[in-house]
Amino acid sequence: MKLIILDRDGVINHDSDAYIKSLEEWIPIPGSIEAIAALSKAGWTVAVATNQSGIARGYYPLSVLEAMHARLRELVAEQGGEVGLIVQCPHGPDDGCECRKPKPGMLRQIGQHYGVPLSGIWFVGDSASDLETALAVDCQPVLVKTGKGPRTLAKALPAGTLVFDDLAAVAAQLLT
Ligand SMILES: [Mg+2]
Numbered sequence: 001m002k003l004i005i006l007d008r009d010g011v012i013n014h015d016s017d018a019y020i021k022s023l024e025e026w027i028p029i030p031g032s033i034e035a036i037a038a039l040s041k042a043g044w045t046v047a048v049a050t051n052q053s054g055i056a057r058g059y060y061p062l063s064v065l066e067a068m069h070a071r072l073r074e075l076v077a078e079q080g081g082e083v084g085l086i087v088q089c090p091h092g093p094d095d096g097c098e099c100r101k102p103k104p105g106m107l108r109q110i111g112q113h114y115g116v117p118l119s120g121i122w123f124v125g126d127s128a129s130d131l132e133t134a135l136a137v138d139c140q141p142v143l144v145k146t147g148k149g150p151r152t153l154a155k156a157l158p159a160g161t162l163v164f165d166d167l168a169a170v171a172a173q174l175l176t
């Protein structure tokens with residue numbers, strides 16, 4: 001199967017250092033919904049792995065997070081596509097969980113769900129921790145320049161990292 005895994009904040013929707021705490025604050029980056037739909041329609045399974053420590057911090061409840069993901073699914077469906085498994089880490093940095101990136105627990109969960117090896121699968125993110133997560137399970141690290149991408153780009157990237165302007169450019173590359 002053709003599987004691609006995406007980070008959420010800063011890749012699919014605009015990010016904020018103050019967290020995305022409500023449905024109103026969940027605003028897609030231009031072209032991202034179309035990109036997911038186009039990949040899906042071309043036979044790609046598009047999964048999502050997102051750190052959501054705002055849950056542990058009490059900034060928003062799980063129901064709000066679920067509403068954001070329902071919106072994402074709905075917008076992609078309107079474009080004729082489908083979003084695959086969305087996995088979230090609701091824990092804080094001190095909870096010692098195995099899912100919070102850069103720990104690769106969420107990527108492993110996605111691999112297990114679909115029964116595919118993660119080796120070489122593209123994991124698209126905007127933070128250094130995303131790239132680290134990808135490397136931990138032998139995924140292909142892919143950096144987009146949206147969200148925290150410019151900040152991440154200012155530091156040294158792991159060898160072999162692919163860099164694109166945004167998710168639309170990633171999709172365009174995979175669909176050529
Ligand atoms: Mg991000």
Ligand SMILES: [Zn+2]
Binds near residue numbers: 089091097098099100
């Ligand atoms: Zn976690």
